[in-house]
Amino acid sequence: MKKDDFIAHKRKSDGERQLLHTHLSEVGEIASSFARKIGAENAGRLIGLVHDFGKYSQEFQTYIKSATGEINPDEDDYVDAKGMKGKVDHSTAGAQLVWQRLNRIGKAAGQGELCGQILALCIVSHHSGLIDCFSMDDRAVFTERMRKPDEKVHIEECLLAADQAILDAIEQLANVELVKELFGQLRQFVDFEKLSTCDYFNLGFFTRFLFSCLIDADRLNSAEFEDPARLEERLKNATPIPWRIAIERLEGHLASLVPRNYVDELRREISDNCKNNADKAQGLYTLTVPTGGGKTYASLRYALHHASHHGLDRIIYVIPYTSIIEQNAKVIREVVEKEEDVRPWVLEHHSNLEPEQQTWQSKLVSENWDAPIVLTTMVQLLEALFSGGTKGVRRLHQLANSILIFDEIQTLPVNCVHIFCNAMNFLTQRCNTTAVLCTATQPLLNELKSPDKGQLTIPNINELAGDFDRHFIELRRVDVHNQIKPGGWSAQEISDLAVGQFRELGSCLVIVNTKAWAQELFQRCAEQVGKSQLFHLSTNQCPAHRTMLLEEIRTRLDQGLPVLCISTQLIEAGVDVDFSSVIRFLAGLDSIAQAAGRCNRNGKLKDEKGNLIKGQVFVVNPDKESTGMLKDIEIGKDKAERVLSESHEDVLSPDAIKQYFRYYFFDRADDMTYRLEGNKSHRDDNLLNLLSDNPRCTEFFLDRKPGEMTKLPLLRQAFMEAGRQFKAIDAPTQAVIVQYGKGRELVAELCSAAKEFNAHRYYQLLRQAQKFSVNVFPNVWEKLQGQKAVHEVQPGHGIYFLDEEYYNESFGLGTEPVGTMSALIA
Structure with missing residues (x-):
């Protein structure tokens, strides 16, 4: 077969061929540019160059040419491509090639073995998602792939068939110099003398980061070949981000805002503090601001100045609810985007509107967060960090050389705490990433019960907002009434309270824990309140629908028109609404504090004589509530009730919130490793184990197969099993x-x-x-x-x-x- 006859892909629209050597070279260049952000550009280039090396085999070429019509059904070489789909192994050859070249280098110290394993894992996994090193069914999966016989892998045939330029490039990269370079990088964040759980996690996460570089490079190159307009768009956007333009627009907007009262003055002070801290070094920071303290503008101001000062690639807002994404995206667009801009500044990515099983179409159009300012959900972020397959992980490398703004960090799922902390430490210490944890109720992620499993490293001086205790006192705009009673409140009693507050103060917001209660109360209130005055909000409504309703609610509130709103908790974290009264179903104290932030938000509430008064917040316990399966809510309710019963002068004070999280985290310490109870192997384990030293799987392997290995490799993770088990929310949607x-x-x-x-x-x-x-x-x-x-x-x-x-x-x-x-x- 001629050298120019080996093809990687064939364009669907016009039958144009992408030659294999072109695809390998281009993916190598793109992956190298991504991996350069962590000093691993040569490793990135090598895995890109060899990821499809197995496509040089006659078996693969016959398959792809039969699939694309280059070989007709009546020709002798023709094969049934549909029947062979997924059965032609073209990923193992390149992995074995790199493994064989690097494994022998520095044998005594194991340096080449470790580097070879990291790169080979990325290559061999580029269609399936990272495979296991040791699996839960007691197999050494990676080792099995590296021992797969040549009659199934065709590595010798591929070496003879490959383009000389590709072979020369591999020769220049897969050598002792690469091992020295890569191992030097690993030594900066791994203590090889006394490997800890966190060290093993870091080795695995470094592997996942390189894997992300390869996956995105491969998907981009394939998409850009299929649709050349995508390549033109990417190259057009490859210029440095003009952060100064966005800064000038934001600063101009802020200068035009005239403070109307003490709340606005305090918001300006917090915003100024953030700007003044923006030139500090990259790392982990907190932005602890009382609800209604102007977090959106303050965090944007910090992020733009910080990105400009450090030459960063993007700002990524990580937000718990899509309702806040829509609101914040609108605010940011109005300030930084203009019609004359060459490219949009803001990208919203908040839906899992992608197929569970990747199709060739979805690979071409899936989102990779390539924009200056990205707004996404915590679910999408966690999937980029930990999910299996290739869909989410392609976005991981975009977190490097970026700023992550975590809005309402207290909503982080408890079972993800340790793996999240380890991932954030890696990104901020190794990947030129800055992470900012924003909330009114910091969840003490730097004071965990088991710090050896991973907790955040945040110096006390890394608070951006300034004196939170003083800010809390000055922004205290509500009175909280503990209305918990034995037996709880009936639906009729709660609806009567809501209608009473609505009639007395003009507006009332009721926040419930379940959609069933939201509908029940809405129907009861509808019997007493006019249709134009009553609103319902839940995640059963699409974002566009909720946005329309929230705009109508805000308009009515601004005009002083009566509003009664029944909502699930989607409204309580960061949504900019200002009610005179709030009723909150018993929940975690952080949720109660967030709900209180929707009450008298702008400090404008007055009595009949024109005097400023506080808003009213009522905490009630419904008599019949089905939250037994919602462990986070149940334990949160229990610990909140404990704090509410104690003699705190203000149940939402910083001291009370800290006490709540101490109670809550102490009870949840065992859950923070992402426990896998009753898994398929009938032995308890957790995701932290699977993603670090994987002790149970390796122990069972050695017990079942003594003598098969004289020494365990340093990479022992069950990556694929961890990805299968991981769900950013309890039930996948x-x-x-x-x-x-x-x-x-x-x-x-x-x-x-x-x-x-x-x-x-x-x-x-x-x-x-x-x-x-x-x-x-x-x-x-x-x-x-x-x-x-x-x-x-x-x-x-x-x-x-x-x-x-x-x-x-x-x-x-x-x-x-x-x-x-x-x-x-x-």
């Missing part, structure tokens, strides 16, 4: 596009773009569709499928839309056509 407002047109356009598969248009439409999607839990998804209420935009794409009659204007998505109200509870 499926995104579905709803036909609300513009969603109807989007569904029609998506179906059309999917059928023709115009990649560029499809990508744009998917971005727009995020605002019209709802994330559905498995039990609801099953019901919708049973009703034949969901459909793929095109068979095999994995993107779904909902029949129009299953979306209700008041409550959002339901499991029965509109009219069957009880089915809207989900």
Whole structure:
């Protein structure tokens, strides 16, 4: 076969070939540019160069040419490509090549073995997601792949067939100099003399980071070959970010704001403190601001100045709820984006509007966070850090040379605490990343019960806002009433309290723990309150729907018109609304504090005589509430009730919040490793173990197969098993596009773009569709499928839309056509 006859891909639209040596060289260059951020550019180039080395085999070339019609069914070489899909191994050859070259270097110290294993893992895993080193079924999976026989891998055949330029490049990279360079990097964050849990985690996370560089490089190159407009767009955006332009626009906007009262004066002070701290070194910081203290502008001001000072690539806002993403994105766009800009400043990525199983189409259009300012969810961030497969991990490398702004960090899932802390320490200490933990209620991630398992390293001087205790006192705008009573409050009693507060003070917000209670109270209040004055908010409504409702609520509140809103907890963290009264169902004290931040937010509440007064916050315990399966809420309620019963002068004071987190974290210490109880191997384990030294799997392997290994390798992780087990939320959700407002047109356009598969248009439409999607839990998804209420935009794409009659204007998505109200509870 001629050297120019080896192909990597074939363009769907016009049949143009991408030659294999071109794909390998280009992926090597892109991966190198990504890995340069952590000083591993040569490692990045090597894994890019050899990731598809196995495609030089006759077996693969026959397969791809049969699949693309270059070999006709009546020719002797033709094979049934559909039957062979996924069965032709083209990833092991390159992995074995690198493993064999590096494994022998520095044998006594094991340096080449470790470096070879890291790079070979990335290469061999680039279609499946990182494979296990040792698995939970007692196999040395990585070792098995490196011993896979040549008749199945074809490494010798590929060496003979490969382009000389590719072989020369491999020869120049896979040598002792690379081992010295790579091992020198590893020594900076791993103590090889006394390896700890955190050291093993760091080795695994470094591997995952390089893997991310390879996956994104491979996906980008494939997408840009399929759609050359994507390449033009990326090259156009490759210039340094003009942070000074954004700074001038923000500073100009802030200068135009005239303080109206003491709250505004304090917000300006906090914002100035953030700006003044922006020139400090990169690292981990806290931004502890009382609710309503102007966190959005303050954090943006810090981030823009910090990014400009340190020459960073992007700012990533990590936010718990999509409702806050929409609000903050709007605020930031209004300040920094102008029509004349060459590229948009802001990217919102908050939906899992991607198929669970990657398709060739989804690989071309999935989001990789390549924008100056990205707003995403904690779920998406955690999936980039820890999920299996290749979908989420491609975004991980974008966290390097960036600023991460964690809005409402107290919402971090408890089971992720140790692995999150280890990941943040790695990023901030090794990847030129700055992380800022924003909240009114800091969750003490630097004071954990088991620091040896990973806790944040945050110096006390790294608080950006200044004197929080003084700020808290000066921003105290509410009185909190503990209304917990034996037996709890009935639905009628709570609705009567809400309507009473609404009539007395003009506005009232009720925040509940479940969607069922939100609907129950809404229906009861609807019997006493006019339709135009009553609102319902939950995650059953798509972002565009919630945004419209919140805008209407804000407008009415600003005009002094009566508003009664019943909402799930989506409204309590960071949503900019200002009610005179708030009723909060008993929950964690951090949630109660956040709910209080929606009351008298701007300090303007006055009595009949015009005197400033405090807002009223009531904490109630409903008599019948199904939160038994929601462990975080149940334990939070218990610890909050304990603090509420103690003699704190103010139950929302900094001391009370610290005490709450001490109680809460002490009880949850065993959960912080992400426990895997009752897993398939019938032995308890946890994700921290699987992602570090994996002691149980290696112990069982040695017991079951004595003598098979004389020495355990340093990389022992069960990466694939950890990825399978990890879920950023307890129950995985499926995104579905709803036909609300513009969603109807989007569904029609998506179906059309999917059928023709115009990649560029499809990508744009998917971005727009995020605002019209709802994330559905498995039990609801099953019901919708049973009703034949969901459909793929095109068979095999994995993107779904909902029949129009299953979306209700008041409550959002339901499991029965509109009219069957009880089915809207989900």
